[in-house]
Amino acid sequence: MTVPSVIAACTRCREIADTWWRYGIVDDKTALRVEEFVFYEHLQDDHSGITLMSVTGCRSCEEAETMSQFAMPDLAMHRADGSHVDPARLHLVHHLLEQTAEIAATGRGAGTLISGQTFTAYLYHRSPDTEQHPRCSPDRGHAYHVTVELTAPVALLTEDQTIAFCTAVAELERDLQYRELERLVENDPDRAVNDAYGLARWVHATIVERLADGLGSYLSVRVDAPDAGPGGPWLFPPAVRGS
Numbered sequence: 400m401t402v403p404s405v406i407a408a409c410t411r412c413r414e415i416a417d418t419w420w421r422y423g424i425v426d427d428k429t430a431l432r433v434e435e436f437v438f439y440e441h442l443q444d445d446h447s448g449i450t451l452m453s454v455t456g457c458r459s460c461e462e463a464e465t466m467s468q469f470a471m472p473d474l475a476m477h478r479a480d481g482s483h484v485d486p487a488r489l490h491l492v493h494h495l496l497e498q499t500a501e502i503a504a505t506g507r508g509a510g511t512l513i514s515g516q517t518f519t520a521y522l523y524h525r526s527p528d529t530e531q532h533p534r535c536s537p538d539r540g541h542a543y544h545v546t547v548e549l550t551a552p553v554a555l556l557t558e559d560q561t562i563a564f565c566t567a568v569a570e571l572e573r574d575l576q577y578r579e580l581e582r583l584v585e586n587d588p589d590r591a592v593n594d595a596y597g598l599a600r601w602v603h604a605t606i607v608e609r610l611a612d613g614l615g616s617y618l619s620v621r622v623d624a625p626d627a628g629p630g631g632p633w634l635f636p637p638a639v640r641g642s
């Protein structure tokens with residue numbers, strides 16, 4: 400993940416990023432939001448050419464797109480000069496800050512720490528296609544080999560966060576045994592799990608919820624499931640091809 404060079408080169412951006420990460424590590428959500436607002440203003444005033452990117456699989460990104468199309472007077476935000484604040488853009492500022500660990504003093508210059516965990520989940524399908532899934536049954540299931548890796552600047556991967564990460568993975572390993580794949584997520588069609596890629600995406604989202612803000616952008620999930628069908632391994636976030 401690379402930060403736009405104009406931001407990496409800007410002292411003020413680096414200051415804001417550093418403050419944001421310090422609040423993130425102590426999980427001070429209110430201070431984080433204030434800092435995001437400060438960064439929003441700075442980007443608008445000094446780097447208006449920066450394109451803000453949404454993040455694949457982020458539910459808030461999808462919601463923010465909807466929000467920006469509707470006037471929500473109760474939630475309207477304004478800058479001190481009275482100008483309107485776009486809530487969708489403010490959310491994307493959050494994602495940009497997630498990518499700034501390397502330019503913040505907190506993360507810069509320090510090494511990278513990798514915490515990796517693997518486990519095997521045995522899951523079966525609700526309506527097995529007997530051709531594709533000859534061995535698919537509630538007491539057998541397919542083996543889904545899951546590898547999760549957190550690769551983050553050493554200052555961010557604190558002992559607390561490492562423990563939170565390992566605990567989340569251990570709970571998943573315990574819970575994902577002899578379950579029906581399609582029933583891992585109920586009553587939420589947007590997050591439905593139907594295949595190995597869906598499983599990778601869901602495992603990613605489940606662990607991210609347990610980590611401090613921003614740390615989720617350093618998480619990757621890989622699922623290998625040779626007996627569940629062709630293709631794979633499945634990665635989330637999806638691998639960027641080329642370069």
Ligand SMILES: [Zn+2]
Pocket residue numbers: 406409410411412413441445446
């Ligand atoms: Zn700047």
Ligand SMILES: [Zn+2]
Pocket residue numbers: 453454457458459460461490494
């Ligand atoms: Zn988002």
Ligand SMILES: [Zn+2]
Pocket residue numbers: 523524527528531532535541627
């Ligand atoms: Zn099956």
